[in-house]
Amino acid sequence: MKYMLIIGMLLLTVFANAQQPAQTTKPDVILKVNGDELTGKVTEITDDEVKFVYANETLVYAIKKAEIQKITFSSGRIEFFNKPAAPAAGNANTGGAPASGESHHNKVAILPFGFVRDGQNAADEISLKVQNDCFSYMNKHAGQLSILDPRTSNAMLAKGGVTRENIKNYTMTDLCNLLGVEYVVEGTVLMNSTTQTSYSTANADVKDKDKDKKVSGSTFSSSQQNFETNLNLNIYNDAGATVYSQSRRSFFNTQDAYQNTLEYLLKRTPLYQK
Structure with a gap:
């Protein structure tokens, strides 16, 4: 009876865990030089290209680094590769309106x-x-x-x-x-x-000539906030x-x-x- 109870508790634990929704993770986002955004998972970065899998897919794509402007990883880190493509001369903003x-x-x-x-x-x-x-x-x-x-x-x-x-x-x-x-x-x-730190130094000169003692000294102090x-x-x-x-x-x-x-x-x- 004791063993049956333990087995029953284990089955309940497994069932409860199975009912919990899977934790979602933020995707990696690749922004290409032409403005396209790719959402999924970066699996590998080589000298010339980036291996990438789209969200909810398994096929691995190879994207040349020259085509990528930046990658925003799921951790929030951003890695930059290239500058965006320059806009056509006819689309240049010549007015005083803010750029966008x-x-x-x-x-x-x-x-x-x-x-x-x-x-x-x-x-x-x-x-x-x-x-x-x-x-x-x-x-x-x-x-x-x-x-x-x-x-x-x-x-x-x-x-x-x-x-x-x-x-x-x-x-x-x-x-x-x-x-x-x-x-x-x-x-x-x-x-x-907060507090002040004080520093002080003292110097003393003692002369003993013909047993006539003469003592002189000076003291310096400073403080730091x-x-x-x-x-x-x-x-x-x-x-x-x-x-x-x-x-x-x-x-x-x-x-x-x-x-x-x-x-x-x-x-x-x-x-x-x-």
């Missing part, structure tokens, strides 16, 4: 960073400094991407009527269209004063979807600690190219 469609592809703009120190918004110069630091690092690891320089981005924002005060009234799609890019990067640095820094980094695409969003507390307690933290987070974005 294919002209967005592989283009990235970095918005001015927010910088809050001890609960107060820092000066614009500090915000622009972080924006330029972000551009310098991303531009070194851009691969097939084109990173818009901050001066151009900020001029386009100003011409479009976007300011530090009203930027939250615009969607990320609005900003991508205004700047003519596929991705926008935005972030905030939160820095709060320590900070706790947190950085939030977000990347959005021109469809308004969040591509990357992470926050991290800086390991160091210096005033420029955000720089190492910014580099750490950028290395882990899908736009980073070694």
Whole structure:
């Protein structure tokens, strides 16, 4: 009877597991240079081609790398291969309207960073400094991407009527269209004063001539303000979807600690190219 009960419980467990729906996984998406999108699973990448299986199929296709603009993997990582095909001259956008469609592809703009120190918004110069630091690092690891320089981005924002005060009234799609890019990067640095570290040194000279002792000395002291820094980094695409969003507390307690933290987070974005 005991064994029958155990067997019955095992059968119930197997039946219950069989009733659970299979977990769905996000597909890999190949964007070709001509604009076509292929959805399925990348099985292999060689020197010249990419092996690919369409969703719900088993046949393996070989696609030449020269035909591929980028692959967005199910993990969220993006690998770039080629630039999109150039539009025909007759379709060029000669007006003042924002660029759209294919002209967005592989283009990235970095918005001015927010910088809050001890609960107060820092000066614009500090915000622009972080924006330029972000551009310098991303531009070194851009691969097939084109990173818009901050001066151009900020001029386009100003011409479009976007300011530090009203930027939250615009969607990320609005900003991508205004700047003519596929991705926008935005972030905030939160820095709060914590403790102060003091240092002091003392020097003493003692003279003993004819037993007349003379003592003189000097003392030097200095102090260093320590900070706790947190950085939030977000990347959005021109469809308004969040591509990357992470926050991290800086390991160091210096005033420029955000720089190492910014580099750490950028290395882990899908736009980073070694």
